[in-house]
Amino acid sequence: MIKPSEKHDAPRSTGGSAVSRKLVPYGGYYTNKVPDHDPELTEVGAGTPMGEYLRRFWHPVCMAMELTDTPRFLKILGEELVCFRDGSGRVGLLHAHCVHRGASLEYGKIEEHGISCCYHGMVFDVDGTCLRVPFPQGEEEEGERYRCSIRQGAYKAFERNGLIFAYMGPPDAEPPFPEWEGNFTVADGDxxxxxxxxxxxxxxxxxxxxxxxxxxxxxxxxxxxxxxxxxxxxxxxxxxxxxxxxxxxxxxxxxxxxxxxxxxxxxxxxxxxxxxxxxxxxxxxxxxxxxxxxxxxxxxxxxxxxxxxxxxxxxxxxxxxxxxxxxxxxxxxxxxxxxxxxxxxxxxxxxxxxxxxxxxxxxxxxxxxxxxxxxxxxxxxxxxxxxxxxxxxxxxxxxxxxxxxxxxxxxxxxxxxxxxxxxxxxxxxxxxxxxxxxxxxxxxxxxxxxxxxxxxxxxxxxxxxxxxxxxxxxxxxxxxxxxxxxxxxxxxxxxxxxxxxxxxxxxxxxxxx
Incomplete structure (x- = not known):
């Protein structure tokens, strides 16, 4: 785990001659070094301290109006994703790159249940289950074995008041969605x-x-x-x-x-x-x-x-x-x-x-x-x-x-x-x-x-x-x-x-x- 020094908890502290140099007129030369950013709080990729913490909460990832008749490509927490609403009305949020050969599902076709990859037609449900693999006639048994051996990365998502929310952490650690004060204190008529x-x-x-x-x-x-x-x-x-x-x-x-x-x-x-x-x-x-x-x-x-x-x-x-x-x-x-x-x-x-x-x-x-x-x-x-x-x-x-x-x-x-x-x-x-x-x-x-x-x-x-x-x-x-x-x-x-x-x-x- 990244353990940056405590210097990031507060602004830089300079003492002695450093302070006097800092206050010199036209002294930009003495302050032209740019330190590194604070990785512990700013970096959000998978495996980073903040990235892992953020993944344990619900977040809005897009507006519902962004879900049309084609998939919506998103990047959230450094992950490339596609979001869509299938024909049955369910919201899916899947890893963008097909688990088969890596083609992006942003070019996929939204199905009645799930989404199909444009490259070879494999269909994935909103939970990542592979629903169909188009193997040739007579090879259905092999196709079924393959279908059961793969699963597309997926995250739970739902719509609330025009926003799509997702949970991107471990499925067995899903927290409640925080309904602040029950209805976000919206008064009658608001x-x-x-x-x-x-x-x-x-x-x-x-x-x-x-x-x-x-x-x-x-x-x-x-x-x-x-x-x-x-x-x-x-x-x-x-x-x-x-x-x-x-x-x-x-x-x-x-x-x-x-x-x-x-x-x-x-x-x-x-x-x-x-x-x-x-x-x-x-x-x-x-x-x-x-x-x-x-x-x-x-x-x-x-x-x-x-x-x-x-x-x-x-x-x-x-x-x-x-x-x-x-x-x-x-x-x-x-x-x-x-x-x-x-x-x-x-x-x-x-x-x-x-x-x-x-x-x-x-x-x-x-x-x-x-x-x-x-x-x-x-x-x-x-x-x-x-x-x-x-x-x-x-x-x-x-x-x-x-x-x-x-x-x-x-x-x-x-x-x-x-x-x-x-x-x-x-x-x-x-x-x-x-x-x-x-x-x-x-x-x-x-x-x-x-x-x-x-x-x-x-x-x-x-x-x-x-x-x-x-x-x-x-x-x-x-x-x-x-x-x-x-x-x-x-x-x-x-x-x-x-x-x-x-x-x-x-x-x-x-x-x-």
Missing amino acids: ELVPYSNFQHCNWLQVQDNAADNYHTMALHAKRQVTGENYQGTTFDEVGAATMEVPPDMQFFPVHGGRSLACAGARRADGEHMHIRVQHQVLPNLSLHAYTSEDGKRKKLFSRFHMIRWTVPVDDYNAKMIGWRVMGPGIDTRGIGDKSMVGYETIDFLEGQVAMRRPERFGDYKLEDMPPIPSDHRARANYKDCQYAPGDYEAIVSQRPIAVHALENPTRFDAGLYMFRKLLRDAVRGTNPKAGPEEFAQWLRDCAGAPNSYCSGNVFELPEAETVEEEVRNRRRLAKEVVAILTASDQLKGAERAEFVKLKFEELEQSFKK
């Missing part, structure tokens, strides 16, 4: 709308971005756009000015170190404090509160707005794939646009995706989509991206695999470093609770429906008379919000929501005494 965005870089820096709740105040602010080349939905967080306020961040490992609650406190105005709690769950799930909150009205225990997995394609590419929750229950300002959510599209933060061209919106067929550029500098709209960069540019430009040893973090970066440590402890076995076996058992104990810390909250809290008191108030408020969510963890559904809201009301009143 729905889970699927989307998938390709990212041309390592999976971990995409996941890091989700734990970096501070960057919105710069990257998504109009003031960061060169020459006021403003791009509508990409900046100002679709009109939510609170997101441009630097948040006071606090981070709390929860669920026995299986996840991280990231609580950010922002002053919305002189009468309201916005507390947004993001929830990062091992190994690659992030649950996001309302992204368009303006903080002008009291709101307690608002739930999921975005549910997203960061799925490695290989060591150098990844997918952001999940659901946007759409509807009046979560989107109280009516900002969302369902028509702009889907394959390589999103209705906010346009810079999250590689393509920004307007023709991608509206009615389209998958085969009509323009190709995703492989080089972020080779795009036709590269200049526009320089004027107004988004998440995609910030993430991808960190190098194909970000080099952690070159980072120099501040206090507000603590969340992503905590999450990396949770990952490392899980992979190494230094936190058994986060290991695959105990994680799966925890899901069973939760009946497959654990509670999330994700919530958006606006408290009626007047601004303090002094800066020192204001800082104390916002930090106490955020900390106690997370404590109340922890105290509610044994409750479910409406009972939990009622408990949390009551305690939040009491917390708000405690500041007014």
Whole structure:
């Protein structure tokens, strides 16, 4: 097993003369050496520490709309696969290369049951069983013996709300599918709308971005756009000015170190404090509160707005794939646009995706989509991206695999470093609770429906008379919000929501005494 040194747990530490060289004016010569990336957390192939850990969880691998009358070629965790829906409606996810002679099943024919290889016509069921070998007449017995001697590599897969999920680990260790809070807390009238965005870089820096709740105040602010080349939905967080306020961040490992609650406190105005709690769950799930909150009205225990997995394609590419929750229950300002959510599209933060061209919106067929550029500098709209960069540019430009040893973090970066440590402890076995076996058992104990810390909250809290008191108030408020969510963890559904809201009301009143 790869055992990189502890230097990867934190940015490079330089002392003595190294520090003085680092601070020399025009001293690029002293800092031009690029160390290796951190293989333990970034490499995902079969047999790697992180690759084996990731394979013990369910992941979305594509959108259901990608399954047409021909097989869909995919690469997930470095493995070449084909996904299809056969004539009986079952979803198959097989190794791409036929076990007979290696021809790719992406050119196969989808059958009523399974898929046939284009090269010699062998048919494989969704579980990898060989159903038919076309031996010549009179040699059927030999053909049957051969049929029983081979099996195509296959993974269990199913559809849920427009996404195809797969489990790629040992079949006898399959965990429950995590139904967070039973229905992902979708309110009446709301729905889970699927989307998938390709990212041309390592999976971990995409996941890091989700734990970096501070960057919105710069990257998504109009003031960061060169020459006021403003791009509508990409900046100002679709009109939510609170997101441009630097948040006071606090981070709390929860669920026995299986996840991280990231609580950010922002002053919305002189009468309201916005507390947004993001929830990062091992190994690659992030649950996001309302992204368009303006903080002008009291709101307690608002739930999921975005549910997203960061799925490695290989060591150098990844997918952001999940659901946007759409509807009046979560989107109280009516900002969302369902028509702009889907394959390589999103209705906010346009810079999250590689393509920004307007023709991608509206009615389209998958085969009509323009190709995703492989080089972020080779795009036709590269200049526009320089004027107004988004998440995609910030993430991808960190190098194909970000080099952690070159980072120099501040206090507000603590969340992503905590999450990396949770990952490392899980992979190494230094936190058994986060290991695959105990994680799966925890899901069973939760009946497959654990509670999330994700919530958006606006408290009626007047601004303090002094800066020192204001800082104390916002930090106490955020900390106690997370404590109340922890105290509610044994409750479910409406009972939990009622408990949390009551305690939040009491917390708000405690500041007014």
